[in-house]
Structure formats: C-alpha cells, structure tokens
Amino acid sequence: MYDKKTVIAQRREAVGLLDGAPPQAPQGTDGPLTPCWRGEQIFFKPVAQPLETSRAWGFFVNEKARGKRKSAKVSVFWGFMWVCLGVMWMGSWGGTVCAQTISRGPYLQQNTPEGVIIVWRTAQASTAQVRYGLSPQVLGSVVSSNVAKTQHEVRLTGLRPDTLYYYAVGTADRVLVGGDAQHFFRTSPTHGQVKKMRLWVVGDSGTGGSAQLEVRDAMLRYVGQRPPDLFLHMGDIAYNSGTDDEFQRHFFDIYRDILRMTPCWPTLGNHEGQNSDSGTQTGPYYDAYVLPKGAEAGGVASGTEAYYSFDYGHVHFIVLDSHDSSRTVTGPMLTWLKADLAATKQPWLVAYWHHPPYSKGSHDSDTESQLREMRERALPILEAAGVDLVMAGHSHIYERSYLLHGAYDTPTTATGKIVDNGDGKLDGTGPYQKIVAGTKGAVYVVAGHGGASLSQGPRPHPVMYITEKAYGSCLLDISGTALTLTNIRRDGVVSDRFTLVKGEGLFWISPMGGESWIPGQTVKLLWRRVGSPLSQVTLRYSLDGGATWKDIVRNWPNNGSYDWQIPHTPSERVLLRVESAVDAKVHDETHGYSKITAEIQAIRWGEEWRYHASGQDQGAAWMTPLFDDSGWSRGKAQLGYGDGDEATEIPHPSPTPPSVYFRKRFSLPFSAKSGQLQVLHDDGVIVWINGVRAFSKYADNGDGYAAWASSSSQDNERSSVALDATARAALRVGENVIAVMVKQSSASSSDVSFDLSLDVVLDLPVASEPTPEPTPEPTPEVSVEPTPEAASEASFEPVVSEPSVEKAEQDGGAEKAEEGGLAETAVIPETASEPTEGVLSLESDGKTGGCAGCLVGDGVGDLWVGLCFLILWMLVRFAERRRRWSLR
Numbered sequence: 001m002y003d004k005k006t007v008i009a010q011r012r013e014a015v016g017l018l019d020g021a022p023p024q025a026p027q028g029t030d031g032p033l034t035p036c037w038r039g040e041q042i043f044f045k046p047v048a049q050p051l052e053t054s055r056a057w058g059f060f061v062n063e064k065a066r067g068k069r070k071s072a073k074v075s076v077f078w079g080f081m082w083v084c085l086g087v088m089w090m091g092s093w094g095g096t097v098c099a100q101t102i103s104r105g106p107y108l109q110q111n112t113p114e115g116v117i118i119v120w121r122t123a124q125a126s127t128a129q130v131r132y133g134l135s136p137q138v139l140g141s142v143v144s145s146n147v148a149k150t151q152h153e154v155r156l157t158g159l160r161p162d163t164l165y166y167y168a169v170g171t172a173d174r175v176l177v178g179g180d181a182q183h184f185f186r187t188s189p190t191h192g193q194v195k196k197m198r199l200w201v202v203g204d205s206g207t208g209g210s211a212q213l214e215v216r217d218a219m220l221r222y223v224g225q226r227p228p229d230l231f232l233h234m235g236d237i238a239y240n241s242g243t244d245d246e247f248q249r250h251f252f253d254i255y256r257d258i259l260r261m262t263p264c265w266p267t268l269g270n271h272e273g274q275n276s277d278s279g280t281q282t283g284p285y286y287d288a289y290v291l292p293k294g295a296e297a298g299g300v301a302s303g304t305e306a307y308y309s310f311d312y313g314h315v316h317f318i319v320l321d322s323h324d325s326s327r328t329v330t331g332p333m334l335t336w337l338k339a340d341l342a343a344t345k346q347p348w349l350v351a352y353w354h355h356p357p358y359s360k361g362s363h364d365s366d367t368e369s370q371l372r373e374m375r376e377r378a379l380p381i382l383e384a385a386g387v388d389l390v391m392a393g394h395s396h397i398y399e400r401s402y403l404l405h406g407a408y409d410t411p412t413t414a415t416g417k418i419v420d421n422g423d424g425k426l427d428g429t430g431p432y433q434k435i436v437a438g439t440k441g442a443v444y445v446v447a448g449h450g451g452a453s454l455s456q457g458p459r460p461h462p463v464m465y466i467t468e469k470a471y472g473s474c475l476l477d478i479s480g481t482a483l484t485l486t487n488i489r490r491d492g493v494v495s496d497r498f499t500l501v502k503g504e505g506l507f508w509i510s511p512m513g514g515e516s517w518i519p520g521q522t523v524k525l526l527w528r529r530v531g532s533p534l535s536q537v538t539l540r541y542s543l544d545g546g547a548t549w550k551d552i553v554r555n556w557p558n559n560g561s562y563d564w565q566i567p568h569t570p571s572e573r574v575l576l577r578v579e580s581a582v583d584a585k586v587h588d589e590t591h592g593y594s595k596i597t598a599e600i601q602a603i604r605w606g607e608e609w610r611y612h613a614s615g616q617d618q619g620a621a622w623m624t625p626l627f628d629d630s631g632w633s634r635g636k637a638q639l640g641y642g643d644g645d646e647a648t649e650i651p652h653p654s655p656t657p658p659s660v661y662f663r664k665r666f667s668l669p670f671s672a673k674s675g676q677l678q679v680l681h682d683d684g685v686i687v688w689i690n691g692v693r694a695f696s697k698y699a700d701n702g703d704g705y706a707a708w709a710s711s712s713s714q715d716n717e718r719s720s721v722a723l724d725a726t727a728r729a730a731l732r733v734g735e736n737v738i739a740v741m742v743k744q745s746s747a748s749s750s751d752v753s754f755d756l757s758l759d760v761v762l763d764l765p766v767a768s769e770p771t772p773e774p775t776p777e778p779t780p781e782v783s784v785e786p787t788p789e790a791a792s793e794a795s796f797e798p799v800v801s802e803p804s805v806e807k808a809e810q811d812g813g814a815e816k817a818e819e820g821g822l823a824e825t826a827v828i829p830e831t832a833s834e835p836t837e838g839v840l841s842l843e844s845d846g847k848t849g850g851c852a853g854c855l856v857g858d859g860v861g862d863l864w865v866g867l868c869f870l871i872l873w874m875l876v877r878f879a880e881r882r883r884r885w886s887l888r
Contacts, residue, residue, distance in 0.1 A: 018531065036685050050394070056452030071128060082152065083543075100126055102123075103120065103248075104121035105118075106169045106177065107118040107264065109153075109263060110263070110290055110292055111187060111230075111263040112156075113188045113190050113191065115156045115157040115158070116156050116185050116263070117154065117156060118169060120152050120169050123150070125149050126149075126150035127145060127146050127147070128172070129143070129169070130156060131167065131170075131175070132165050132167040133165065133581065134166070134186075135166060136181055139179055141156075143155070145172075145480070154169075159187050162186065162189040162193070162195065163186065164185075164535065165187070166183060182257070183261070183499065188297075188312050189314075192311075195314070196589070197477070198228045199475070199478075199594070200232065200474075201391060201447050203233065203235065203394070203447040203448045204234070204236040204269070204450050205237065206236060206238040206251055206271070214471065215450055215451060215490045216255065218472070219473050221514075222475070222488050222591055224514055224594075226591070227261070228424075229262070230265060232352060232476075234352060234353075234391060235266070235393050236394065236452065237250070238251055239271050240274075241271060241274040242269075242273065242276055242283070242284055243683050252288075259860055264289070265291075266291075266305065266319075267321060267353050267354055269323065269393065270354065270355075273324050276324075281304060293305050299340050299344065299727050304332075306321040306325050307325060307333050315350060316350070318337065322355040322370055327370070327378070328377070337382075338381055350389045351380075351387055354393055356374075356393070356399075356400070357374050357379055357390065358412060360461040361397030362395050362396040362448070365412065365461070366410055366411040374612055376408050379408055380408060384477075389445065390443075390444050390445070391474075392448070393447055393448040397448060397469070398449045398496070399461060400446075400464060400465055401445070401464050402420060403418070403458060403459075403500070404407065404443070405459075406419055406440075412462065412463060414462040418463065420474055425498060426509040427509045432483070433643050444463070445485060450472075451471065454471065470486055470645075471645075474486065477592075480504055482501045482507055483500045484499045484500075485800065491605035493605070497512075504832065505530055506529055506534070508527050508588045509527055509560075511594055512590055513592025514595055515594040517574075518587060518596070518597065519566055520566060521565070521566045522565050523563070524562070525552075525562045525576060525578075527560055527578045529558060532579060534558045536555045538551065538554045539551070539564070539573065541575065541577070543567075543571055543573065545573035545575060545593065546589070548684055552564055569596060572593060573593045574593055574595060575593065575594075577590075598673070598761050600762060601759055602759070608636050608664075609636075610663045610664065611632060611650055611661060612661040614651060618706040622663075623663075623688035623691050624690070627663075633647025635647070636678075639654075639662065639754050640682070640742075642753075656744055656747045657744070658705065658706055659705045659706075660743075661741060662742065663738070667736065668736060672728050672762060675731065676758070676759040677727075677756070678756065679720075680716055681754055682751055682753035682754075683745040684696075684700070684743035685701050685741070685754075685781050685797075686710070686740070687738065687740050689727055689736065692726060692729075693729060693732070694726075694727035695721050697713075697718075698712075699743060708745060709744060711745065715751070740756060743804055768824050849866065
C-alpha cells in the first residue's frame, strides 16, 4: 500500500535530513522548519507560514524528480505547440482563403441568353469554382476547374434567358467573395427578343483622375435603381501605355462595383495598343478580356478577339479594331464585317470602335490616317447595311451628328450628306425617323470625354449638331421602336439627348427617369405621337418597377401633356406609361426609375447663379434675403476662371480681389428635417443660408470682403457638411437665399472655382392619396393604327415564374478545358427560389480583393473541427494531471 510516512522519510533522507533533524532556517526566519511536499519536490517552511510563501526553499528529492520537472516544462512547451498547430490547422481547413486573396474582379464577360463567363484573378495560383443560383442564399449550382492558376475564367452554361442570377467565386473548396445581393448577373434576352435595354457608353476614361470618378458617379446618381445592362467602352481604357498595372488601377479598381454585375464589351484603344498586339492577341488587353471570336454571343465568327460582334435582344453590335488590325477593304477585318452584316436580321444595328470617322476635338478626322481610313473604308459597308448608330472615342470631347449618310470624302463636307438637320429631340424639332424600310441615315457620336484631358479644335465639325468640351458619359436606351442617347456631364447635367425612331408609336418625352419627387408635388407628363393620328391615350404609373400598374387617367385627349399629382406612397422604382386608349400594346415607358421621397435636391450641380466679381465690396448685408442682386451677372456653374473647365468664365480683375460673391434663390414646399451641403471651391469658401452662416473652409482670417483665405485649396476641391440645427432652422418654407463668398489665398492666386449642391430631407405632413381626376368619356378614334410588334413588351423587368433552374448538360464530372483557360464541369442541382432584383451602387467594403469568405460555407464546419481538436488536447492534459495527483 501507499505509505506516506515511508515516502517522507525517503525524501528527507534524499536531501540529507537524517533522524528527522530539520535543516537550518534561512537567515531572518524564526522558529523551526517542518517538511511538506508537492509532487516530486519537498519543501521546508516555518510551522506557522503557508507553503506558498516558502517555495524558494524547496529541493528536488533526486535527479529522477529533477528530470520529471524538466519533462513538465517540455510538456507545457509541446502543449503550446499543439495549440499553435491546432490554430494553423483550423486556418488551413476552415479558412484557406485567408491566405488567398482576389487581386482583380470578379467581373463579367460574354453574357448570352444561355450563360456568362465570370473572371477573377487571385494572388496565388489556385483552383476555381463558381456557385450560383436564383437567390443569394441558395447558390446550389456549381461549376469548377481543378487547374491551379491565377487568372480564372469560368463559363456558366445552360441558364435561362433574361434571368437574374446571384453568384460567389472562390477555390474548389472555399468561397472567396460573393453570395450576397451585390454579386449578380442577368443573362441576355433571347436573340431577337424585343426588350427595353440600357447601355453605358464610356471612352478615354483610364487616367485614374478625379474627372473619371466624377463621370462614373454622375452616371450612378442618374440611373438610380435602373442600372445599365451592358458597359460599352470605346477604348483608351488604361493610360498611359496599357500596362497590366494601369488596367488594374485605372479600370478594374475604379469600376469594380459596376463590373461585378454589368458585362463589359470593350474595343482596343491606341494606348492599350502600346503593350498589346492584335496579331497575336497577346498583352494586358487580351489578358483582361474574354471576347467572342467564335460567334459565341451571336453574329459571324471573326476568329479573333481584336474585332467581333454580339447580339443583345433585338440589337446587333459590331466592335471593330481601328488601331492594330488591317483597315484595307480586302483585309480580314472588313471582309468579315461584310459577312457579319449580311447574316444579321436584327432590327437595330450599332457599331463602335476607337478612332472616330468624324471629329474636330483633340484629333482631326480629316488629317489623321486611322480616322480617315475608317470613314472612307468601313462606313460605306456599314451604311449600305443600314447602320443606325456609330460610336467612338479617341478625341477627347463630346460630339453628336445630325442624321447623316454618305459623307465619306476628305475633307468632310456636310452639303447633301445630312438626311435630317433637326435636333433629333422629342421635345424639339422631333426625333430622327427611319420609319420607311430602307430609309438611309445614321447618327455618329464621339464619347471621348470619360476622363482624359479635354481638347477642342478651332471649329466644330460640319456634320455635328452639338460639340461640348466637358467630361461625361452616355446612356443608350433602346426599345422596340426607339433608340435614345443621353449625354450626362460629370456634374449630372443632361446636356444632350436625341431619339431615333423606327415605326409609328407613342414616345415619352418627360420625365425620363432618375427624378426625385415629393408627395403632393405636381409633375407635367409629356409624350409625343409619331405616325398616324391618335385621339386618346391612357396614362398609368407603377410603384414596383412595372410589376403592377395603376391608372392616372383613362381616355385622355392625345394632346401630349398631363399634370400629375404625385401620390403619397414612397417608392424608388416609379415607372410611367402612355398607351393607346384602344390598343395597350402601343405604348412607351420612362427609361429609368424615378422615386417618391421626402429627400429633394434643392440645388443641383451646374445650376445658374448670380455673381459679382468686379472687385468691389458689397457691404455687410449682401448675404441676407432682402439684398437686391438684380444688377449682378448670371451664369451656370461651374463658375470661375483659370482652369479651363468652367461653364461660365467670370471676370478676373487686376489686381486679384480677395473675394468673389455668388447668390441663388430656391424654394422649399415644406420645412427641412435635415440637409447636406456640398461645395466645389478654390480656395476658401463661406456659405450663408438666409443670412445665417452655415459652412466655411479656409476662412480663418474672417468673413469680410478684404480677408484672404487662410490656406490654399486643391484644384476644384469638394467639401461636404451636414447642416447643423442652426442652419436647418434658417431654411424656411417658400423662398430661400443661399449666399457664397469664395476667397483667394493671396493676390497671386491664378484661379477661382465654384459650384454647389444642396440636398434637403423635408418634414412632410401626413396626407391621403390624391383624388383621381374624373375620367373623360371615350370618343371614337379617328383611325385605327397598326400595332408595332416591337412595342409588345410589358415592362423593363421580366417576371420569372418557373421555380427551378435549367441545368447545364452533365459531362460525368469530367473537366472540359477550352481555349483561353475556360473550364466547365458537371453542374450540381440546386434548390431555386424567386430572384430579387440587385441594385447597382458603390456601397462596398472599398477593397479590391480579400478573403471575405473565410468562414463561409464549409469553413464554418472546419472551424468547429479545429475547436474540437483543441478541446480534446485540453482534456488529455487534464487527465494526465489528475493521474499525477492521484499518486501523491
């Protein structure tokens, strides 16, 4: 049996304590010592002192005990190592993606009615997998590639046409990013299907500068809840020389949140051509994009990614290479162009490339060979086939032509070549028309104003209706019978809009979508009839993006105008429709969604202001509502001088005055609940609302006219501030006055810049729905008009009624490797749910890549396995300690 006294005696003997004689007490200790022990150590302590304070006087019983003490230390060390290994194990299985990041994308390529290609790049080589489905929460279909690489191009097939899918990307066993409402794509409509579509057109954007960002943001604000279906880029995507790094910083980083849900169809620009070669299809441009050389998206196979065609709904798009491919009439590109045009039966034909056939911007189409050759050689082929719209970039400006045909000569002359010299506007001289089959004419657009420095020649081009030296981009809206292009400047102002129609119909003029209304507001609805007379129309509205409709008024005289009182129902997806009173298939709708909200833009960017810049002090009361500013000059913002980007150039007295004055009147229908002020300024700025100081920056030297700015600003610096309680209280129902003083930093300052916007959230009263106006009695139609087949669509968004996804063909799990690195495997069946529409925005985490999926899906299970591993190790350690204590 275990004899404790014997053990004590043995241990006392081992340390020299014979016959029970205690050792000498340490210096300063009174009283005899008594032995006690813990584990394999024996301790001696004063009789009245706790053991814990006496551990310094302990001895090992023998060398064996000393070895066990060392073993205990080693055990602790290895325990710590096991913990580290457990954590590493959890990281390797539960979050492999933490060591793997996405450095580019994901982004969409080659969307077709049956599929799409999803592309992304990882920092390290890995396998690839895309999970997708009809709901972000149900991504039951999977396509994988087991080939480890950094550039991943995964093709999804067997999908439903015109259907919204959500997706996530990652490795073969982990999700890296996606699986949320911001990662989605919509398959194309069936080729030939008539459906309203919206496309974003950008050219010469790739500088990475502030103008590029402002152009992007202006488009996003304008489209709101109705984002573009496609992104068409006119080239010069990555300045200065199209390197891979420039593509990343000037394209993929800047448009990341757009590209993950909007397929991009680019054309090669001369700057990309510096490091990419069309003959071999190599370089950063050809690495970045997966373009259809085998007619994968419609048209005739070109055999090259340098030039190609694709169909989207009832529109045929042709993309040419004006930089690096042969432009001879008998060369491969134009020979293919003839075959492709001969094969298409689509009612709309749109072509684009980089070098414009007509321009007097930063490039002259009469003197530069690439521009001239495309005009002289490509245009006769396209116009003979009935092309409707031709777009380009290269020239850093916005230009839009009249309806034109046959202007191939050099130098270009307009005489006898302009088919319609009107403005092409529904609310102007009327739209351009190609109603009769075989009618000639196309509109030419130069959209090279996306971000590169602007430039304009001494004279506008003779075939151009409008020439504007201002940054911006274009929205292209195409329905069954109408094509409308809208130019949106970087300040959000629509500076041009034209419409080309084919066939009779009703066409919306205003509103076009993107507007914000408050309940109870009256909005004038405008439309236009093209073709035979029509007596009466029905006006309707939808608050849910076209899923359901309510009547505004029925059997209204077709006079092109109606005053509509906005209902008291908030919505961000408001559509309006005008339709024939006798045939609802003859109709048109607003192009984008408007919204009913308490938030209004009391002052927009680019509006008109009164200003005083003559170098005279206007006294102490100039910022109050009663001040008389009727003698001041007027002009649209941006106002200023010295930068060359002003909409209104104001005088520049000498010597330079310290301050310039600006004033504007605006009205509010209700009191303000909150407000947001944004100011573009150079240098200092002070803002007053009805005489109350609301904001200032770089104005520490005082508010007086003679005080200089306390610091210099950046060029066109933008400042934003939420109005405080004092400033909000200054806003009143009815007329308000906002007054601004812009200050120079010194007499040597060379420029002044100013623009301002004010957003206000109104404190709305509770009100009921407006009472509908009486519906006039129907009267007989003068004539019965034909029903254009192209006007048969009911709304922007199709209704998906089938509960499951059509599956791709099974291949037994065997990987199919395609040229260009595409890979497909068998598709795992999913449980589908009804999709919900995604929304295009820039509200993301602000990262270009990452391991957002570290604990998504299977990673959660792996984490629990790792925790169980750690708990098991702790239990083993605890059992070992109990065993040791049991021996004492």
